Amino acid sequence: MSGEITHTGIIKKLSEKGIIVGIINESACASCHAQGSCTAADMKDKEVEIHHFEGNYSVGQQVTVIGKTSQGFKALLWGYLMPFILLLTVLIITTSLNISEGIGGLLALAILVPYYFILFLFRNRMKKTFEFEIKPLQ
Amino acid sequence: MEYILIIISAVFVHNIVLSQFLGICPFLGVSKRISTAVGMTGAVTFVLVLATIVTYLIQKNILDPFNIGYLQTISFILVIASLVQLVEIILKKVSPSLYQALGVFLPLITTNCAILGVAILTIQKDFNLMESVVFAIANALGFGLALVLFAGLREHLELIEIPKGLKGTPIALIVAGILAMAFMGFSGLV
Amino acid sequence: MNQMNNFTKGFFKENPIFVLLLGMCPTLGVTSSAINGLGMGLATTFVLVMANIVVSMVKNIIPEKVRIPSFIVIIAAFVTVVELLMQAYLPALFKSLGLFIPLIVVNCIVLGRAEAFASKNDVLSSAVDGASMGLGFSLALTMLGTIREFLGSGMMFGIKIFPEDYGMLLFVLAPGAFIALGYLIALINRIRKV
Amino acid sequence: MTIVYTIVSLSAIGTLAAVILYFVAQKFKVYEDPRIDDVEKALPGANCGGCGFAGCRAFAESCVKASDLSDLFCPVGGNDCMTGVADILGMEAVVQTPKVAVVRCNGGCDQRPKTNQFDGASSCAVAASLYSGETGCQYGCLSHGDCVTACDFDAIHMNPETGLPEVIDDKCVACGACVDACPKNLIELRKKAPKDRKIYVSCRNEDKGGVAKKSCSVACIGCSKCFKVCPFDAITMANNLAYIDADKCKLCRKCVVECPTNAIVELNFPPRKPKTDLPPKPAAKTVEKAAAPKESATDSQTENNETK
Amino acid sequence: MVLTLFAVTLISATVLGFVHSLTKDAIEASKLKAQNEAIKSILPEFDSLGESWKAAPTEGGDSLTFFPAYDASKNLVGVAVKTYSKNGFSGLIELMVGFKPDGEISGYQVLEHKETPGLGSKAQAWFSNETKPKQNIIGKNPETTDMHVSKDGGQVDAITASTITSRAFLEAVRRAYDTYKNNLPAAEEEPAVSSEPESEGGES
Amino acid sequence: MSKLLTISPSPHVHTSESVNKIMYRVILALVPALVWSVFMFGLDAVRVTLLAVVACMGFEYLIQRFMMKEEPKITDGSAALTGILLAFNVPASIPSWIIIIGALVAVGVGKLSFGGLGNNPFNPALVGRVFLLISFPVQMTSWPVGIHAQTDAVTTATPLAILKEGVKAGQPIADLMHKLPSSIDLLYGNIAGSMGEISAALLILGFAYMLWKQVITWHIPVFVLGTIFMFQGGLFLLNPYKFIEPVFHLLTGGAMLGAIYMATDMVTSPMTHKGQFVYALGIGVITVLIRNFGAYPEGISFAILIMNGFTPLINVYLKPKRFGGKN
């Protein structure tokens, strides 16, 4: 599979820090008529900040946002898989230590707090990892 | 061993999508991209496990002791609806770039239906906490298996000429039906 | 007249299942017989109508911003009411609908969300809207239930049409649900086009 | 007692959950401009992409976000639709002249003898990538119907007799899909004139007169007669080929009479009064460019008068 | 804001509590009714039900519940036994089987099962079909009739294409009979009110 | 020049292979097994086969003509082949109306709903067969006794059913062995079963013919049968009391028919040999799992259908090795 994922977006804001691109929704929900009445719909406005780019862009311009699939899996790892693994580990440990279910469960949930805190500390590193490219739409 | 049985049962024999009929909307609606389907499986696993733990704790520590089991539906849906969103908020606050990246790669679909369904099933099956978690994981995997298989099939369908009236959802349902039929072969395995 | 339009749209033009493709889980899950489909549909309709009425009644009291949470609470409450009532007075139906009764919540949140947004509607039109969506849903469920029951066991609403030996079991099982709905939607699409 | 538990626990869970939900609703303000829905409803819903966007909804979003509508136009809905959109958004609609696709090749089977026969994949694009075509005219229609396949609106059909595509004016929404599909660049979106009347040079042959004439009897031979006769300067000559500017053309039909090869086509005009010494050409065997002859019960009579 | 939300949940909670207390009895009653109807349908005419009691089967496992029925003159006319098998095609099958005092089966009712519709689900009708003596178990005594499917050397024909269900069904019947036989003398044991199993059952 | 020269893109030559030839060769390869089943089951076999073929072709014609409004293409032989394979997969005693429903499902649902030949992701004959198996379990599992058998019984059990019954009832394999037919019987087909699956030897003969004519390559059948052999062999070594020796599984049920004629359906199997290996591995493993642990005595139909579902994925991930490519 091509190692890239592309989305069409519209430039929303330009600032010294970077360009903010709003991603036009392309999932199946985008063309669905019932979107307005569906909680499941993938219709949150997604925004991406772009820090490195070449050329000139203006607000309202349509661009292609390009990311690597591997980035996606990395994001998945940090966003969902790591906390999941942590949860599971704590649960396994508490169960094997014969700690009661209630406490074990609470502990498992509690582990997420430090996890997210650490994630918070690393947010600048993350920023570098999750860089996207943009290209003007031909 | 028990865990393995739970997993086989939930993934193959009583597949959440193909035989339990939960999470059909995202199954039908989401993504032709196989990598997205894989990604969604990861996200669903976490959310499902999280929700299962929380609802389990509520059931065992609040509803059961006070004998107010009938509040299951309302409390579960509230907890699930808020929990799912909470995860997103936290992610967004904690690491905006990570959140953005996820947004680019995954359709952030919260399948309340499947989550609520699994939470209730867990309670009905009278699992303990660990079994519940395994059950949740297995269901997420089952969901993922169906989703990935389907993404592949859909890619095949993309490239062929489906008769007019059957294009889109109908053919997707028929494919799901044949898949479900094939999966019936697993019946009796557990 | 307007209300009439409002009411009929759910049956055909904006049928939640055939056209909008919403709430597929119960559609597939409970339609092994016509009665089950109808029961589920009516339960959903009840919740939807009641919730819509209540929401639009309290719309001026509840601030816009907490509308969604309140809406969820209200719907969930009505679902629980239905659950309890069914358990008490329709135990058999309750048993066969099983898991899908609590799932009405999800479904109604989906079906009713437009209502939560369109705060402009008065009680009557909200109720009509709810009824329209709900009955459209019921119609679809009953249709599918009838087809599956007929093909699967040779019965319609529990009445034997042809001997059971000639039933195609598959249609009362999971795969049959998908396949029957697939062809039903195709058929409806075809009719709608003309 | 149960009722107390009920109230206490439910209120606790409920309030907590609701507060979270409330915050979520704040943070992720599902920032759906309700006008998007309205605009979308006003659009035809063909999801054809003729506007340049992924679908009608994407177009609606752009309309709502745009500061003015000058670059946005839905070819399917046309001006009426855009006025509706403008009303919803409280903006000026930019009225665009309606257009219609026109196929600029007139060389049917009878006018353009075959010099070879093509036996590859039935696709204009494939044929064009292989060679210049089945006839001597390298500019003419290849007749494999890529344009027909491209049209989402069933507005263009192959005439089996001439082997040329014909546009049904009433169905064509000027989305331009066929224009892009034609490897010979034969299709042009031209301004719609009253009653669907049109006059255009139905030829793209840039060969010198003799060569052109040899390969196709109705080719434009670049003789400039029409150019000279046009009172409105609507005709330009380039590369041995005349072109009529639809903006300048006043549909006076002088050029049509002048053209020695009948390369200029007039459509949907009332029949010419037969001028005494100019009998209409024998049966309209050459140009059969009809606007939906079968279906359009419009009053505009389909007439093809090639008069010398 | 929070207050409004609190109010909404409070009101909902109150309403729910109210509805619950209203329906609680009805739910109980309907459950009881279902049980009593089941008992009624499988035992000969009786006047009153005695205290139910529980007993574990000899081979271990969850205990069975016994409902003795008496006629006007307090003579035992039969005992309904709530029994089960976990070896159904889709797991648990729950039955209520009625025995006359001599051990003859007076009737049975399938309470709970997840067998395949159209296959295993035929059990209710199959084993009570009076016109097919080879598959009918009503009026037979497990003492004299081998309650195994004929394939396994028994005397009862299995449901067509559903041997598994049939085996499980007969296993439950045997379990009921064996436990019944072993526990009849202990009829005087402390009566315990049975708690209903959680009603569950998704379609599919 | 009076005659027009033909112009077409290169290449200008073509093999003499055609779809029709491929299909008719497969049909030819199936003829010995068909003859055997007529010998075993008499006119019933003829009735079922004819009916299935006629119904498949008829439905294909009607649907293409009147519903899809296109030129019917029943002469390409694929519908006939689907019919034969469907017939091969049912008991010879099946009522006629059931086989007609099966043909409708196979052709209508399994094939034409996807646009016809070449487009269907699932094997049409198996879609029809599994549909029937689930819908009419009674009729689909009542195996007629061969017309030459010296018994009064009308129906009998297939070796796999006997095995499954025995194992479910907890009997050790050794006790079951003498109830089961010998390997020789299995090989030439003196057993109960679906019409076309009984004679392993004749099916292999057809396989040899197809290999000779290069209709298929050896990969899928050999991998499928190999996997069954290895996996069952492993189980057998692990616990010979519970699991039977592997050759039995190769020769019984639809293993041969499935591996040689149905798993190889090119429309629904992966393109590359790598992919075919994974596909065949999946079929073998699932078959053994279902046969040993599932509710059904026979699992190859399900296994093939399930792996058909995986085929698009396999095709995406196991691309051919590109010339000059990295991997």
Add this chain to the structure above:
Amino acid sequence: MLKTFKIGGVHPAENKFSADKAIEKLALPKSVFIPVAQHIGAPAQALVKKGDQVKVGQIIAQAGGFVSANIHSSVSGTVKKVDLATDASGYPKQGIFIDVEGDEWEDTIITDDKLIEKFDTDSKTIIDKINAAGIVGLGGATFPTHVKLMPPPGSKAEMLIINGVECEPYLTADHRLMLEKGQEILVGTRILMAALGVNKAYIGIENNKKDAIGRLKELTASESSIEIVPLKVKYPQGGEKQLIKAVTGREVPSGALPIAVGAVVSNVGTAFAVYEAVQKNKPLIERVVTVTGKSVSKPSNFMVRVGTPVNELIDAAGGLPEDTGKVISGGPMMGKAIASLDVPVTKGTSGILIMPDQDAKRKTSQNCIRCGRCVTVCPMGLEPFLLMTVSERQIWDRAESDCIMDCIECGSCSFTCPADRPLLDYIRLGKGKVGQIIRSRKK
């Protein structure tokens, strides 16, 4: 085991009717049309105008850029006009019309047949001579040879491979050339080796030309630097990537040129042309063309002046058969069907193939049955059925990511498809489109 390439390949009927027909010189035509674009790259610029007198070998069009080649007059006579005319490409192209008068050669050209073995080994001198002589690859792609001989900085040629494979059915031009001009080809090979600065050359020849293999082996018996490599008969062995793989086992990476693995491939005809250019000062004005076909009465190999109309060749081979359905410039696998017999022979014309009616028409195509045969035979390891579908549906990014640009247009896929799908038709189209997209992206 004979060497060959590993993946894919087909074996169409060989039909080499003219294999034992010695090369004949074709009579001079009455007039010629010499297109100015006979090679890959920029067209040459015409140097003559109407009315000019030209001699054989006189330069009449100057290379129009680095990747371009000079064009020389193949006849002597008067320039009639410089104008458009349809050539084998099927489109009208610029070219020079010359009316033939006598046969007067440029003085510098040595016209006798005597073998000259000695040559100046200076690379630059050789390349300049080749460049001046307008030599392009005669194997079909007509890539200017002097460009090939100047590897881009950073890459170094290690070996020369002479392509004597001639894997196309029917064609025998290279075969005859190797038999009759073996010594010249070897000298040409040595010249090319000197130009490249390599000391190893392989000549790859398919095993259906045993006589040519024998002849060249005999001539190189004492020479270790030139090795004759017999190859298994398999189309498209002549494709340079396949040939390199077969001869050396090296695989040219996707998207790269042969030089990436240190190889330079030239056709035997090119080697002969190089010999003539360097040793005899004779520019590329004539070449061997096979005229053949099932119903051609005299299948032949002709030495033909560039610009000669095709119908003169056909006449010399016994005239156009009654049942002619298609005339192909080149071989049946890669050649181009031509619409008119007036098109001229150019530097790249290796054969004229006349196909009878019954072979000319394709069978109607059916749905793809996904049999995978096209995948199996594709020598580049592609999935033709997929590439065709995505091209037909214009999913260009998918086509690109599935390596459509690697296709060498060998036609094995279309040849083998049992459903008669026009695979290559669409793949070629897709290749063009994707190529455009890639180029526009680079800009």
